[in-house]
Amino acid sequence: MTKSDSDMIDALFAQARTQSPAVSDDLMVRVLADAADMLVHPVVAPKPALWPTFMELIGGWPSVGGLAMAGVAGIWVGVAPPASVTTWAADLIGSPVSIDLLSDTSDYFAEGLLDG
Amino acid sequence: MTTQLGSWRDAPDAALLLAYAQGDMDAARVLTARVLPRVLAQATRMLSDRAEAEDVSQDALMRLWKIAPDWRQDEAQVTTWLYRVTANLCTDRLRKRRNVPLDEIAEPADPQRSAPGQLQDKARFSALSDALAQMPERQAQAVSLRHLEGLSNPEIADVMNISLRSVESLTARGKRALTGILQGRKAELGYDDD
Incomplete structure (x- = not known):
């Protein structure tokens, strides 16, 4: 940027800064009409509905399908677990063991209650 | 009415805006008279087109009226906000000119x-x-x-x-x-x- 170019730009800026157009009556009327109209008809942001918000949160209908499939599969596994699941569970947590903590005393308590 | 306008004359811009949001059109008149010339000048200098500058000015003020109920006095000055909005609106207009060859930009007729x-x-x-x-x-x-x-x-x-x-x-x-x-x-x- 030569001094001559810089001078030209500075002169152009200085001249452009002098542009201060008067506000026309028409523009003033339009702006104040907008202001009055906005008081009468304020723009209210619509409150987001719960269901669309939920759907957006989980990712839409494809996610709903996936959730439904997972739910049905879970119920099915609970009702009729495949053998492999039982085996896997046993390997993981061991075979279920029942311990009867009251086996020796239950008769005693039962008798006591019956004898009054 | 004159008395009411007079009472607003020395009020800060934000106070006028909040009064407008409460329904006071006198406050809107005083605020408009105060800020509109500056908005119009900024738009005119950027766009060099009177009609476009007026449209931008009206749009900028419209946005100010819209935001008035939610205006928070401690966040920004009204003038700073208007400089920003006007600059953005002008930039939008200038962007549209990019696809128009300079030769095709018509000079507005002004006798x-x-x-x-x-x-x-x-x-x-x-x-x-x-x-x-x-x-x-x-x-x-x-x-x-x-x-x-x-x-x-x-x-x-x-x-x-x-x-x-x-x-x-x-x-x-x-x-x-x-x-x-x-x-x-x-x-x-x-x-x-x-």
Whole structure:
């Protein structure tokens, strides 16, 4: 940027800064009409509905399908677990063991209650 | 009514805006008389087109009325907010010019501007506006706020919500870019004779 170019730009800026157009009556009327109209008809942001918000949160209908499939599969596994699941569970947590903590005393308590 | 208008005369801009939001149109009148000339001047200097500048000014004020109920006095000054909104609206308009060849931009007919000097001025302002349209938008905003509106760097940082260092960089690069765009038109714009 030569001094001559810089001078030209500075002169152009200085001249452009002098542009201060008067506000026309028409523009003033339009702006104040907008202001009055906005008081009468304020723009209210619509409150987001719960269901669309939920759907957006989980990712839409494809996610709903996936959730439904997972739910049905879970119920099915609970009702009729495949053998492999039982085996896997046993390997993981061991075979279920029942311990009867009251086996020796239950008769005693039962008798006591019956004898009054 | 005159008394009411008078009572608002010395009120801060934000107080006027909040009073308007409560339904006081006198406050809106005082605020409009105060800020509209500055908004119109900013838009005119950036766009060099009276009709477009008026549309932008109306749009900027419309946005101010919309935001009035939610205005928080401690967040920003009304003038800073208006500088930002007006600059953004003007940038939107300038962006649309990019796809239009310079030769196809029609000069607005204005019978009063017949004197050679006025035509020269008009050509210079249009050239400046068209050059702003060709620049990166942030540079164009920073340059116009600095050199057309005369804002200080801290004020520009507030308006554009950027750091002082970014303002300095944008204005310096912007001015170089503007010079590069316009240097080939020096003779055409009559600067060889000045």
